[in-house]
Amino acid sequence: MSPVTLTDAAAPPVLADKNQPTADLSVSQFLLEQLKAWKVERIYGVIGDANLSLLDELGKQNAIRYVACRHESAAALMASAEAKLTGRTAVCLATSGPGVTNMLNGLADAAMDRAPVLALSGQVETAKIGTRTKQYVDQQKLNAAIAGKSELVTHADALPELMEQALVRGLLQGQVTHLSIPKDLYSVKVKGEIKPYSAHLHQPLAAPDNEIAELAALLASAERPVLYIGRGVKQTAEDVLRLAEKLSAAVITTLPARPLFPNDHECYAGGLGQAGSEASSVLLSESDLIVMLGATWWPDDYVPTQARIVQVDWNREAIGLGHPLYKGVVGDLGQIVPKLAAAEHLSAKDRGAWRTRVREVCTGWKRQIEAEAxxxxxxxxxxxxxxxxxxxxxxxxxxxxxxxxxxxxxxxxxxxxxxxxxxxxxxxxxxxxxxxxxxxxxxxxxxxxxxxxxxxxxxxxxxxxxxxxxxxxxxxxxxxxxxxxxxxxxxxxxxxxxxxxxxxxxxxxxxxxxxxxxxxxxxxxxxxxxxxxxxxxxxxxxxxxxxxxxxxxxxxxxxx
Structure with a gap:
């Protein structure tokens, strides 16, 4: 290619004659190869007319296991559970029409609990989209209330970018994403390259030191602190225990977070809400500072209005949602909680009376449930x-x-x-x-x-x-x-x-x-x-x- 001068206004773009790289894969093959690159190990699904070509390719490889389910809702629930349990993207598959419709219930579960699930659904042939053909429905409208991103693949060459957007958005924002694939596109060759998972997607979100220092000062000044923890503290549970003991704080958990704090600890007050404990409601009503760590569940009938509420979460959108907020801190709990637990001045205040009160309430509660059991x-x-x-x-x-x-x-x-x-x-x-x-x-x-x-x-x-x-x-x-x-x-x-x-x-x-x-x-x-x-x-x-x-x-x- 000849050198192009900046003054040559008629010159084409410098890469105009460069062919787009291609992996020489069909839509079915590309889709599976892209999922492999993101370490997807399973696809949960139900067979149907509009996904047969993808199933055919699934049967030719061993890296991704196909789990044949009895109902599409269950397939989506399996994907949701896998995503919740592992933190990785999970995938489910359905056919067009009733298949994708059946899948909605399980996808809603994933969406509400911020589990990264990629839903794949077959669609009628491109020439029949929008017509009265059997099993056609506008899947993007159908999924609009649930999926953070739902797209119809109208051309094979759009698949690489659409898949990348869906995978990145789902994993980073904890959203359900969805791709509809017309059944006549599965065999078409794709121009584009497989995009590997990049480690930057999970680099810790560091909170500023001054924000952590302000939070530590609030904790140090509290006379009757309560820590309310959710599954967001899973990677730093030992530091939460150290922090609670240093503060003489009562500890309450969401249901999924129960294993993250010793249930036999003298400061553990159980869960929150009707499914929780009377002890948690009592101690919350007496607290002067409630610190929410990786938790969002907030049942109005069981929580106080008098205490200052501080919330720490990686997801800034969840902070202050549905409850009063005194201070919010955005950041990775794995970075923030260890720094708080290491702060020596947190235990300077005499909280002996609060420690005694917490122990008294929690011990009484445990006696009650032991008798019930x-x-x-x-x-x-x-x-x-x-x-x-x-x-x-x-x-x-x-x-x-x-x-x-x-x-x-x-x-x-x-x-x-x-x-x-x-x-x-x-x-x-x-x-x-x-x-x-x-x-x-x-x-x-x-x-x-x-x-x-x-x-x-x-x-x-x-x-x-x-x-x-x-x-x-x-x-x-x-x-x-x-x-x-x-x-x-x-x-x-x-x-x-x-x-x-x-x-x-x-x-x-x-x-x-x-x-x-x-x-x-x-x-x-x-x-x-x-x-x-x-x-x-x-x-x-x-x-x-x-x-x-x-x-x-x-x-x-x-x-x-």
Missing amino acids: RADGTPIPPQRVMKTIADHVSDQAIVAVDTGDHTLWFNRIFQAKAGQDILISGRWRTLGFALPAAIAAKLCYPDRQVIAVAGDGGVVQTLMEFQTAAGLRLPIVLVVLNNGAYAMEQDRMNVAGMNLIGSALRPPDFAAIAEACGGSGYRASSAAEFEQSLRQALTGSKPALLDVRTAAAPVPHTKI
Whole structure:
């Protein structure tokens, strides 16, 4: 190419004759290669007419495992659970029309809990987009309320940039992203190169030293501090413990963060909200400084208005959202909390009276729940079920908890250990979360014990995924609390004097369904039977379901 002078206005751009680099891959191949470069290990999905070509390519390689699910919602819930558990991008797949529509519930779970999930869906042929052809729907409109970014791939050469945008945005902002791919594009060659994951995407966000110093000064001046921690402190849990002890602070956790602080510590006050503890509400009402570390859950009925609230989070958009704010600090908790814990002047103030008060309240609370957990009878009190699970699962167990009455009992009674993980449908609170989440957890960590806890009303939403677990030979344990009702709703209706229509259930034979699906089924109507069955199930080599006849005991503070 001849040299171009700056005065030659008619000259073309200097790279005009340079061919765009190409990996010589089809859309299907490029998509999989790009996911491999980002260390994606699994795609959860359901087969359909508009994704057959992609499945064909998936079957020709071994780097990415395809997990064939029974329902698209469950596939998306599995991806959501994987993203929550690992912090990495997870992927789910559906076909056009009803396939992508079914997937929405699981994607909403990921979106509400800021889990980076990439949804891929087939679409009708490009020539039929916008027509009355079968299974056509405007998928971008359909996903608009859920996905942070949803795009239709209209040309093969647009795929590299669209995938890069989706992967980066999902991982950095904790968003659901979505790509629709017309089925006639899968075989078309792509111009463009695979973009590897870059380490700069996870460089720590450093808070200014003066902000940390101001926060330390606030802590040092507090007479009755409370630390409220969420799953954002996972990488710095030991420093949180040091900080709490230095401040003589009461510690409250969100449900997923329970394993991140010793549940038997004298300063641990349990959870927050109806599913939490009375102790947390008492101590919050007496506190003069509440420090939120990596937590966003803020139930108005259970939190105070008198205390100064300080919030520390990497996500600036979450700070001050839905509650008063005295001071916000944006930054990586792994950088900020160790600096706070190392500050010597935090323990200079005499907080002996507060330490005594915290110990008194927390000790009283623990006595109360221990007494509840010893309750016996037939059907089994739900408190006893949760205590038995806590006593028998391993110190490294992953516990997936469904949505319902049992969720409240779990958070009230279950005493978590440091090596455990708890998975929930946090803000979306969909029924049917636990079983798909347990499947994803076992695939991610095959050497860890995985148990799912669900109610009889919720488990039926995704129960056929038990067959998925059996086909994959995953020895997970599913505990179903069977009280014959949508208990949370029924209790609220009772309190309000409402007609109970729609709240009663006639559950199927869950143990028989488990056996029919290729797993093990157990039934228990007493605490002794449940303990024996749980022991057997936890040592089995295939998925097991425990149908536990449970008393319908209203959770404290139930209201409409």
